[in-house]
Amino acid sequence: MKIKPRTIKHEKFKVMVKEWLDTHREEYCAFAEEVSRRDRSGFIQIFEYAQLAAPGYANVVMAKMSEKNPKDLDSIEKFLRDADIASTLVDGFQSQKPDSIVPAMLAWMYFGNSWETVVSYNEEMIQDKDTGLSDRIKARFMILVTIQMSIVNGHRTREDWREFRKIQKSMGSIVPVTDTVIEEMEEERPEA
Numbered sequence: 001m002k003i004k005p006r007t008i009k010h011e012k013f014k015v016m017v018k019e020w021l022d023t024h025r026e027e028y029c030a031f032a033e034e035v036s037r038r039d040r041s042g043f044i045q046i047f048e049y050a051q052l053a054a055p056g057y058a059n060v061v062m063a064k065m066s067e068k069n070p071k072d073l074d075s076i077e078k079f080l081r082d083a084d085i086a087s088t089l090v091d092g093f094q095s096q097k098p099d100s101i102v103p104a105m106l107a108w109m110y111f112g113n114s115w116e117t118v119v120s121y122n123e124e125m126i127q128d129k130d131t132g133l134s135d136r137i138k139a140r141f142m143i144l145v146t147i148q149m150s151i152v153n154g155h156r157t158r159e160d161w162r163e164f165r166k167i168q169k170s171m172g173s174i175v176p177v178t179d180t181v182i183e184e185m186e187e188e189r190p191e192a
Contacts, residue, residue, distance in 0.1 A: 013090065014110055020093075021107040031104035032112055040121065045101055053092075054083035065141045073145060115150040116164055119143050123168075123175050143177045147185070158185065 021028050035042030050057045060079045092102035108114045122139035125131050131139070150156035161182055168175045 013093075017093065017103070017106045017110050020103050021111055024103065024107075028104050028107050028112075031101065032108055035108065035114075035117060043118075043121065046105060049101055049105070050085075053088040054080060054085050057083070065138055073148060076145070110155070115146055115156055118146045119164070119175075119178055120168070120173070122146075123173065123177060126177055127174055140177050144181050147178070147181050151185075158182065 031042070034045070047058075057079065060076055064073070064076055089102060089106065092100055093106055096103065122142045125139040126136050147156075147161055151158060151161075161178070165175055165178055165182065168178070
């Protein structure tokens with residue numbers, strides 16, 4: 001039975017994605033590996049999908065990144081709501097087209113290390129001496145957005161991010177932007 005977007009509760013949809021993951025482990029692992037590759041080809045696929053699903057997404061993100069203090073993400077959230085990206089994702093998940101990245105992408109976002117991978121990737125970009133200032137600014141913005149959105153959407157907590165920092169540091173990673181973003185968020189709105 002095909003569900004109609006906007007008629008399913010988020011938790012029910014998450015259960016459906018988990019069921020897909022449990023029966024498509026090989027496909028999921030191939031996607032997770034692609035996204036983890038150093039050449040970032042998986043991220044390019046995701047961004048291209050976002051552009052296809054919500055034309056103009058890149059323009060909204062670039063406009064936000066060009067602001068002096070881009071912490072308020074309301075314009076991006078509004079754009080995605082207006083573009084009805086949720087319905088597009090539900091439709092893409094249900095279509096189960098062989099060339100669609102949607103089922104694996106959703107499984108990775110819900111049950112994988114998606115948020116952490118995005119943050120790690122961007123921290124690495126910032127540390128790379130060949131990365132220009134503009135790309136470093138974009139990478140910092142992506143870390144900020146990723147951490148904020150993961151918390152707002154209930155996918156991660158501040159404690160999860162504190163633990164991530166500890167793990168990264170124990171492996172010798174340098175995570176100055178993640179440290180700063182967490183500290184700024186705690187200053188703005190301490191947890192009770």
